[in-house]
Structures are given as C-alpha cells and as structure tokens.
Amino acid sequence: MLNIPKDIMKPARYSGIEPNRIMKDPTGQTIRFALCYPDIYEVGMSYYGYFLLYGLTNTLPDVWCERCFAPWHDMDSHLQRNGIPLMTLESRTPLHAMDLVGFSLSYELNVTNILNMLSLARIPLRSEDRESGPIILGGGPSMLNATPFEKFFDLIVVGEAESKLIEILSLYRTLRGAHRIDIIRELARLDGVYSPLFRKGKVRRQVIEDLDGVYHPATPPIPVVGSIHNRFNVEISRGCGNGCRFCLAGYGYRPYRERSLERIRDIIDRGMEGTGYEEISLLSLSSGDHSALFDVISYIKGKYSGVSVALPSLKIGTIREDEIGVIGDIARTGFTFALESASTGMRCRINKNIDLDVLLGQLPLLKKYGWRKLKLYLMIGFPWEKEEDISVIREILLPFEKEHIDINLAVSPFIPKPHTPFQWLPMESEDTLNEKILMIKKTLKGRRVKVRYRDAKTSMIEAIVSRGDERLAPMFEFLLEKDCKLEAWRESFRPELYTEWFEKEGIAMGEYLAEKSIKKALPWDFIDTGVDKSFLVSELDRAEKGEQTRDCYSGCAICGMKCKTPLQSRGAAIAIQSSAAESKPEPFPSEPQAQQTSSAPGVKYTFRYGKFGDARYIGHLDTMNILLRALRSLGITIKTHGKYHPMPKISLSDALPIGIESNCELLEIETTVGILIHEETVRDINRILPRGIKVFEFIKGSLQNMVKDYSYLLVSDRTVENEMWKLRYNNKKYLYVWKGKGIKELWSKGEFERIIKTEDRRIHGRRTDN
Ligand code: SF4
Structure with a gap:
C-alpha cells in the first residue's frame, strides 16, 4: 500500500489505480516505455493525444507503456527532500530505469517541467551528456519549432506520431543491446525523426492519411482526481481547411481529414461501454465542419440518454437553424464561437471567412432553446489593428444584449507563430496590448459581458519560446536552477526570471518579437510541414492587401500539401444550401427536450x-x-x-475524508x-x-433503510494513550476503536497508519469485509 505523506494535496494523483490502466509483465524482453506529460495529472489525463499514444503503444505485446505526470509543488519537494526519483504510475519504476522516456509537448511554457522531470528522475538534461539510461523522445504540437529546447532530447518526432512511434519501437527492438549512441543514430534515420546530435537536412512532418485506418483510444484510463476535461474524447476530424492565417494548428495539421460516421459510432459505442462517461467531446479544430456532425449528435441523443456532448469550437455558419434545438438539447456546455476579430476588415486580413449576421440571425432561436450564454474568442494585436477595430466590439455585442444573452468573451494577444503566413510579422508591444485590454474592459463595462483575457506578459514569453532558436537552451537550464516550473499555472509563472536571463546574457528580448525578413532563414525552416514557403509568402501578401483566400472545401488554394481529392465539409454544404432559393430547411423540433x-x-x-x-x-x-x-x-x-x-x-x-478507509459507504x-x-x-x-x-x-430502496451506526478502527504500530478503546493486538499492530468526531484531525496527526470506518455490528462481531 502506498504511503503518501498526509500533507500532500490530492494524493490520488500519484496512486496509479485508475480503471482501464494497462498493467503488463515487466520481465523478459518487454520494452519499458514511460510516456510523460509535462504538466500535472489533471491536465495530462484530459489530453486526447496522450491516451492515443498510451493505448497505441500498449497494443504491442512486448511493449509496456506507463504514465508519468509532473508532480505538484508539494510532491516535488517531497521527492527532492527524500531523494526519491520520479516514477511511473503503473509499476512505480523510476524513469531512469526505463528503456525509453517520451514527452508530449503541447504548450511552450511546459518546457521547464520537462527539465524538472528529467532532473527529478536523475537523468542528465542534455542529450550530449547522457552516456547510459533511457532514450529521451520528444513529440507533440510544439515540436514544429523545437530548436530552443531540442538539446534536451535524444530524438524528436515531427508531426503525427502514431505510425512513427510504432516504427521507433519496432526498430528499437532489433537494436536493443547496441551502444546507446548507435541506437539513436539508427532511429534518427527514420523519416520525420531527427536527433540534435545528428542533424540532417529537411525533416518532413508526418501526416496520417486515413483517420479511419488508425488507432483511436476507446478505453482510456479514467481519472481518479477530477481532471480539466472529464469526458470521453472522440476525435471526429483532424486538420482544418479554413486557412486562418494566424493559426499554427490550421497550418501544422493540414490537410483536413474526417473520420467516417460508421467509425465514430463504433468508437462511441466502445467508449461508452468502456468508460461510462456522462459527456462525449467531439474533438476537431472546427467541429461544425464535419460533414456528419448532425448524424453523430443524433446518434448519441438517440442511443445514450442522459449523455451530453461538448463541441470545443464552432465556426459561425456551420450549424443550420433546424439543428440548433437538437444540438443545443445535449450540448450542455454551450456554444463557443471563434470570431477572432470584431471588425469585418480585419477578418478579411486574417482570412477568417465567417458571416456574423448568420449568428446574429440565430440568436432568438438559441435563446428559445435555453442558451442564455455564449462564449466568443477574440484576438488583439494584429499589426493592422486600429482603434476602431477594438471599439467595434461593443457594437457587435449589442444584438446579444438585446436578446438577453450573456457573453463570455475570451481575449488573447496575437502571437506570430512559426509555419504560418504571419510568421514574419512582429508581436505587438506589451504596453500596447495592455492598453487594448484596458480599452475593451472600459468599453464593455456594465454590459452583459464577462471579459477574460490572456495576460500580455505570458503571451510575450510564449512568443519568445515558440519563435526561439538554439541560443535559448541555456535559458531553460537557468530557469531550472531557479526552481522555475509549472508555469502554466498563474501562481507559478515567473516572467522576471526570463528578463533576468536575457539581461545577464546581453540578448535583447525584443529580437525574438520583432518583424522577420522574408529573405532570411528562420530557425524552424528545416522542418518541412508540407506547405510551400511561397504559399505562406503569398498569403501574407494577400493579408496586407485585405484579400481573402478560399477555404479548402470550396476549392484548393494549392498550398503544397497536394491533396488527392477535393475536401468536403458541412460548412461549405450549408453555405451552398443557404444560397439556393429552393432549399427548404427541415421543420424545427416543437419544444426543447430535457433529458x-x-x-x-x-x-x-x-x-x-x-x-x-x-x-x-x-x-x-x-x-x-x-x-x-x-x-x-x-x-x-x-x-x-x-x-x-x-x-x-x-x-x-x-463525505469520507481523504486517507480514511471504509467498508460502509452508501450510494x-x-x-x-x-x-x-x-x-x-x-x-x-x-x-x-x-x-x-x-x-x-x-x-432495492432508499439509503435511509441502510444507514447503520458506525465507528472507526484505528491501526497503529505503537500504543496510543487516550480514551480510545483498545480492541486487540496482533501482528505487532494495535487496533483501537473511535466513535467520536474529528476523525480527519486524528488522521492528520499521523499516529495511525490506517483508519477504517466500519459498522458497529461488524466491530462487535469481529467481522470486517477487508
Ligand atoms: S492542397 Fe489544397 S485542399 Fe489540400 S490543404 Fe492545401 S489548399 Fe487545402
């Protein structure tokens, strides 16, 4: 039994006893692979990509993939204080004893967590300093520019890692026993994989062609601590064909690919049986674009009564009026629309092809079906932005106010991300961004709008890391020395340390945020995403002129991906249908249906x-x-x-306090x-x-019929002097009975190694169920 110190918050994070976790025999030739998520349990256990790789690698009979998350500060200190290395959850094996350790990086500010996890695991930070121990792999969305932190990995996988990880493990199997550096050299020869020790020319981003043909997790481990998103994730599509010019995900996951309705239904059926979740999230960069979205939702509604659906982001105009009732009925988390800019002119420049009037026209219907709250995303800080682009926000929100619909407005600063047409643009200064945020808050004061904004300082640091080069590697080591970690958590973010490092090194922070010349090479140019650089340049040019480019569903813009067949989406289909005079929508459902x-x-x-x-x-x-x-x-x-x-x-x-066991809980x-x-x-x-x-x-019947008197059995390896009744002494353990209040305090004092709540009749009858 685990003995986690009593002052550790949420100790179940470290228990590793989740339903659906995968246990295997570690002996013999089993390849031991630790899949690490560089943030805490609640975040990692919500991430679809993490379980995709966990489940997939465990399909190989001779590979045991285990989980490991960044510990929260209290556990981190406990490990350091007591010299305990960071371990996997399943078998509690130290990371340094594994064959391979992989990190999935989806957020730039989590790099410090990777270094901290390596340090806790007693693994040298830099690839060049490792002479033995596991091979350290890196993958995930942030690896499209890993230059600033690549030195901390032995191998980096670029793009969609599903097929590549299986290849890496298969090749590793044949190379096992060879010298570590030779294994790395061989693995780095694989397409889409590189090692900072053996840099090759261009590295091609890996793309899965057919989503139906690849693995999808249906029975992921179920969190035992409330996670950020506690639901069953179904990836309905990958990539996005809308071509928003600022969007790294839109460019980094091209082209748009759908899972078929048949396959989605099968995943839902297996997932519901395997997890029992009360909510299904239909994952997509723009879920309204899926050509069978309405059929998927109707299927869930018809078959899984009481189960709700989450749609992470909807493009305005992709939901038909006749569908709002049905979708709204089970999409209980509400609708989220990415508007990106309130100004029509700016939306042209960033290529956000939406018609706001469609959403405004749907407001009465949204209200009718109970949606009194909508979430809108906006970005600020585009180079062409003027005061009127900000002040127009108030104007576009008036119709919502008229319909008594509350708005949660999420505002984020624009970051010119690598591999997008905007990669050469400068980032707005921190002061100007703060002024704009203030202006939005002032403009919307007293309106039915709740404004949440992304802090400008955080965005600046994110921009520096995402646009960074190899000169930044020592910065991460400096941050680790200063005990900087868990920076995605507001209370742990320490921007002053970044400033300190830049000043110490005499490098201007602004260099990473300034405009870049189209003629000069960029640190991430050696990554070939599949999109031609000339296409990115022409898209930037069109943005300057305020010209839009059609989306991939209306016709190919020839970006370089060389899609074989024209892409379809319901967004395009609905637009065509709306413009056809003879098209008649299906009748509305008569009334909202509660489930x-x-x-x-x-x-x-x-x-x-x-x-x-x-x-x-x-x-x-x-x-x-x-x-x-x-x-x-x-x-x-x-x-x-x-x-x-x-x-x-x-x-x-x-409620039973954490740490107390029981054999008489009732539900x-x-x-x-x-x-x-x-x-x-x-x-x-x-x-x-x-x-x-x-x-x-x-x-059969109410809980009232089962409530019985209970006491607590307290187990200690020494005598405890107080008014408790000593029940017996055996196996060198003293057993006491307690019937008063304050059991939580008794547990916190640490005198007892176990406290078990038990019905009185079982104590007196000397019966326990355990
Ligand atoms: S090749 Fe054409 S359809 Fe394919 S992603 Fe590029 S622009 Fe879109």
Missing part, C-alpha cells in the same frame, strides 16, 4: 461499497463519479433532474423504470472498479 427528467417515478437502489488501500486517497466526489461511470458502462441509466443542466438523482452517505441511485439491478451487477461492477473500491451489496 431523462420525466416526472415518472424511478426505482431506487442503494449500494454499500468500501474504499481500501490506495483508493483511500480518492476524494468523495471523485469516488462518486467513478461509481456512477461504472454503473453507466454497465448500461444502468440513472435518472436526472434539472431541465437544461440535468444532474443525476443520487444520494450519498456523509443511492434512482434508475429509470424497467432497469433491473440483479445479483450479477455486484460482480460486474467490481470487475471494472479501480483496485481498492469494492461494492459489497445493494438493496
């Missing part, structure tokens, strides 16, 4: 369950979610209450009539629950 909220009484069942061992670190709400998901994955539908934001109809016994659920829970349910649910959570029995 599973019928007033018909359901059937109540109460489960008695226990929490033991490492599961004692899982919090009360997280335990409840784990149980509810396990029930859902068995096909047991729980009734909900609330019309637009339904909540499951459940009752629970009092009451109300199922729909017709759903029967039978004896096998106990066996089936225990099969899928994480180790340490166990259902003992259930009764």
